[in-house]
Amino acid sequence: MTTVREASFAIFRHFGVDALFGNPGSTELPMLRGMPADIPYVLGLSEAVVLGMADGYAQATRRPSLVNLHSSAGTGNALGNLYTAYRNNTPIVVTAGQQARSILPFDPFLGAERPTEFPRPFVKWACEPARAEDVPLALVRAFHIAMTPPMGPTFVSVPVDDWDRECEMPDLPALALTVQPPAKGIARLAAMLDSASKPALVIGAGVARSGGWQAAIDLVERSQADVWCAPLASRETFPESHPRFAGFLPAFREEIVKLLAPYDAILVAGTQAFTYHAEGHGPHVPEGATLGLLSDDPQHLSFQPGGIGVLGDVGDGLRALAKAVTEKPAREAQPRATAPEAAMTAAYALHRIAELRPDNAMLTEEAPTARGAMHDHLPITCEQGFFATASGGIGYALPAAVGLARGAAQRKVIALIGDGSAMYSISGLWSAAEQGSDISFVILNNSRYAALESFGQVFGMNHVPGTDISGIDFVTLAESMGVPARRSDDVATLDEALEWSFGTKGPTLVELVIA
CATH class of the missing domain: 3.40.50.1220 (TPP-binding domain)
Known part of the structure; x- marks a missing residue:
């Protein structure tokens, strides 16, 4: 016989897990007792950051990520990026703490009344095992479902007193199934x-x-x-x-x-x-x-x-x-966009990033206003070269960059993020500094939610309320969390700031003040 904790960590290793992403709460502590050295705990300062890091890591490594969340409150904080992981088809197994089984009938503090319903429909499968000894089998199934195409996150709620219970070690079958096209x-x-x-x-x-x-x-x-x-x-x-x-x-x-x-x-x-x-x-x-x-x-x-x-x-x-298919003769090439005028615009900044970025850099992007300019002036040219949110949810790209950097340590990561988007998960900078992530955070600061102003025109709106977010100092914010930072607000200093960031090993931030 073995304990649920021992069996669970054996299952994690079997499926290639080499990190546990989390933000700990009281109902998770027994899981974390005696954490093994080969599965380090990767701390995010909010659950949204935790999910974003795990998403980026799974995509970079093409292996499932493991996330540990607190009961309902912590799971709720993570739901935005859990939804993004679902739309990204990212294989993530989420374990969530639950109160002890013996006090669940008494509506305890930090208990999750309907734990498997809460993350649905944005997980492929959710389970709270009926018995402690069923937890390992539930985890095996969670990994299989997460990794079977179309891939996506799964969720297992584990009561706090399950981890020390005895259980049988389940069989550990081969990895996920694939369907071959006929x-x-x-x-x-x-x-x-x-x-x-x-x-x-x-x-x-x-x-x-x-x-x-x-x-x-x-x-x-x-x-x-x-x-x-x-x-x-x-x-x-x-x-x-x-x-x-x-x-x-x-x-x-x-x-x-x-x-x-x-x-x-x-x-x-x-x-x-x-x-x-x-x-x-x-x-x-x-x-x-x-x-x-x-x-x-x-x-x-x-x-x-x-x-x-x-x-x-x-x-x-x-x-x-x-x-x-039958091979056909080559045709005339498609035309390409011309270089933009030198000015502190998103288009010109992205053009300079394209010219100066390191070879084989990975780009994660969450700058909706600049997406069109990015398409024209920052071409993606390498495999695993671009990562963004498939859900449209904000707060993904910054922590995803931390996960990407951990999963592909040999490649520079560039996180291109709007000022409004960055504030959704700004605490991810602390995790980048704590891990020494090789990331260039590039903040496009136009002092407003410009994407909403632009999309408002679709609905015939001349004014969109609540879009002015001027006054944020990203250099000071970054430095307060251990990330060296510089600001550029004119063309004369733009290249120097980008070259400094791209040439520095570890996390840096460049704030670009753009029109």
């Missing part, structure tokens, strides 16, 4: 591309999650399809400097159809067809175009607007397609 489906997609006079490939984040970066390049170079990034993609999709990269689809139905109108065959890979941000009208795809969809998520296929749907691992599907 050969018949691949053949149909290949025939669709071969018969097209002008094909297009729309790539979503699922390609990055499945390791399909090179497979997408191979497919495009054989089929000569133009490549579009799917609306609001949260990961790198395709090298944006490639001759066949055409641009980014907006999240609006009519605009998508207009941009895809020149194509007679459209293959969507690793995402749905399509993600929208506002109400639209008319067809979902251009008239006369054939639609194909390759995804590991049955939901994407369930509401695709016609065409050919193939379910299975996206990377494997793209590799099979690259071999199956």
Whole structure:
């Protein structure tokens, strides 16, 4: 016999866990007693930061992350970034403290009345085992479900007195299952591309999650399809400097159809067809175009607007397609954006970041107002080169950068964050300093929630209340948490500040005051 704690940590090791992300509370302390040296505790100063760090770490390592939260209050604080992890399809196993079983009938302080309902629907599975000795089996299942595509977070509530109970050590089976795309489906997609006079490939984040970066390049170079990034993609999709990269689809139905109108065959890979941000009208795809969809998520296929749907691992599907399609002669390259005028604008700042950034840098971004300028002037050109929130929730990118830096210690991380976004999880700077994370935090400070002001125009609003957030001093904030920082408010000092940050090992922050 062994204890629940001993069995649990054996399970964690089996699934590749080498860190526990958390912010401790009283009902978690027995789990943390005698923490093993090979699974260090990674502290975040709020539960939102904890989830963001774990998300970035899981994506960087392509292994599941382990998170420990307090009962309802702590879990509630984490829900925003738990929702983001769900939309990011990030494999995270969350354990949450619960009061002792013997006092649960008395509505105890810090007890969670309905612990498995609280995080739903934004976990794939949630469980509070009926008996202490069932905790290890629940954890095994939680890891399997988290890692089985479409991946995502799972949740296990563990009463405080379970950890020292005796239990049997469960069998530790192989890792998660994958579904291979059927050969018949691949053949149909290949025939669709071969018969097209002008094909297009729309790539979503699922390609990055499945390791399909090179497979997408191979497919495009054989089929000569133009490549579009799917609306609001949260990961790198395709090298944006490639001759066949055409641009980014907006999240609006009519605009998508207009941009895809020149194509007679459209293959969507690793995402749905399509993600929208506002109400639209008319067809979902251009008239006369054939639609194909390759995804590991049955939901994407369930509401695709016609065409050919193939379910299975996206990377494997793209590799099979690259071999199956007929090679076509090269076509003229897509045009590229010209360099912006030298001024303290988001466009020029992003252009300089692109010119000065270290090779193979990883970018995490949460600057909604600058997303268009980023698309034009800060191209993503390497695998695992871009990470953002798929949920639209704010407060993800800053702590995610800390997790990315921990998971890919050999690469510089650049965290490009708006001033409003940064304040949602600013305490993540402390974790970056405490871990010595090699991150360049670049804050685009325009003194307001400019994204809301811009989107307000969609609803005919000339004024959006509550958007002025002027007066925040990010240099002082960063330095108070142990992160060296500089400010640039003119073109003359911009390059020097960026070069200092990119050339410094460890966490730094540059505040860019932009128009």
